[in-house]
Amino acid sequence: MAEQRRFLSAAGVPIALRRRQHSASCRELAVRGPRLQLRSLSAVTSAVWLAAYGLFALSENSMVLSAAIFITLIGLIIYLHFVKIDQESLLVIGSLGIQVTSSYASGKESTTFIEMAQVKDVVINEAIHMQKVIYYLCILLQDPEDPQGVSEVVPLFQSSKPRLDCLIEVYKSCQEILEQRKTVPQSNEIK
Amino acid sequence: MVENSPAPLPERAIYGFALFLGSWFGFILYLIWAYIPETWLFSLGLTYWPQKYWAVALPVYLLVAVGIGYILLFGINMMSTAPLNSTHTITDNFAKKQQQKKFQEEAIPALRDIPISEVNRMFFLPEKGICNSR
Numbered sequence: 001m002a003e004q005r006r007f008l009s010a011a012g013v014p015i016a017l018r019r020r021q022h023s024a025s026c027r028e029l030a031v032r033g034p035r036l037q038l039r040s041l042s043a044v045t046s047a048v049w050l051a052a053y054g055l056f057a058l059s060e061n062s063m064v065l066s067a068a069i070f071i072t073l074i075g076l077i078i079y080l081h082f083v084k085i086d087q088e089s090l091l092v093i094g095s096l097g098i099q100v101t102s103s104y105a106s107g108k109e110s111t112t113f114i115e116m117a118q119v120k121d122v123v124i125n126e127a128i129h130m131q132k133v134i135y136y137l138c139i140l141l142q143d144p145e146d147p148q149g150v151s152e153v154v155p156l157f158q159s160s161k162p163r164l165d166c167l168i169e170v171y172k173s174c175q176e177i178l179e180q181r182k183t184v185p186q187s188n189e190i191k
Numbered sequence: 192m193v194e195n196s197p198a199p200l201p202e203r204a205i206y207g208f209a210l211f212l213g214s215w216f217g218f219i220l221y222l223i224w225a226y227i228p229e230t231w232l233f234s235l236g237l238t239y240w241p242q243k244y245w246a247v248a249l250p251v252y253l254l255v256a257v258g259i260g261y262i263l264l265f266g267i268n269m270m271s272t273a274p275l276n277s278t279h280t281i282t283d284n285f286a287k288k289q290q291q292k293k294f295q296e297e298a299i300p301a302l303r304d305i306p307i308s309e310v311n312r313m314f315f316l317p318e319k320g321i322c323n324s325r
Contacts, residue, residue, distance in 0.1 A: 120308075121307075121308045121311075123307050123308055123311045124311055124314075124315065125280055125281065125307065127273065127275055127280040128272050128273075129272075129275060130269075136275060138275075138276075140281070140307075140308075148306070149287065150278050150281055150282065151278075152276070152278070153275075153276050153277065153278055153280065153281060154276065155275045155276050158275070168315050171311070171315050172315065172316065175312075175316060
């Protein structure tokens with residue numbers, strides 16, 4: 001079953017949260033940001049080309065115009081492939097682990113998998129980020145020596161930065177699955 | 192000092208007045224050095240002065256340093272803020288080494304750093320309540 005709800009990101013951009021339940025112990029949560037807008041693309045392109053035309057009018061060198069076209073094309077490709085993240089998704093499988101996927105606008109996907117034995121908890125933390133205090137969801141990794149300690153913090157949804165209402169939904173979904181591992185004894189540890 | 196209060200004392204009044212006279216003297220000396228031509232000063236016998244270039248350069252250096260200081264302080268603050276993926280946003284050395292005091296009936300529980308998982312459960316899972324906090 002899948003459901004989709006609209007929220008706002010920390011910057012005020014509309015995002016959509018899609019929740020799918022594959023089974024009783026497996027859930028997928030995907031946060032989708034807005035696509036690349038035609039008006040912002042044309043605004044940036046016009047600004048760069050106007051600046052290049054101004055430079056050409058000053059310097060009478062036609063290489064400026066070709067350079068501006070190359071810069072626009074290559075900059076757009078780099079932006080789509082390395083910067084613009086369309087969708088970030090979280091797949092929680094109760095006995096196996098958590099998989100975090102980021103899909104870029106050019107189609108590239110980058111995936112990280114964390115096995116369940118390493119996951120201590122999934123919490124909503126608040127921290128200072130660029131002159132603002134934001135809420136963000138993060139996975140706490142278990143410290144092998146110290147059962148109470150946290151060895152690493154993995155922040156999630158870094159580029160779409162949902163607000164607290166969306167984060168609470170994701171947190172509740174994750175906690176429903178993570179609680180099952182307390183009641184079911186872990187029998188798949190490699191001794 | 193025996194007292195640590197900011198109240199006026201005779202010694203503080205004397206320090207203040209000495210600083211006041213000293214700063215006026217320094218200012219008049221700076222004006223004399225900057226404006227009076229070198230030949231007049233040489234004729235008085237005072238020959239060992241720094242170059243007059245510094246009379247203009249030092250205030251400019253000072254003002255630029257103050258301006259850069261604003262930007263530098265802002266940048267140092269941003270650099271020493273813990274990044275989002277560091278454990279310093281969750282805990283620190285004092286919280287890791289804190290001792291657990293025993294729970295006493297009818298007494299206010301001792302002050303301690305509550306782990307973030309517990310805090311999250313209390314805030315965001317309201318159906319749990321506070322039934323499992325010790």
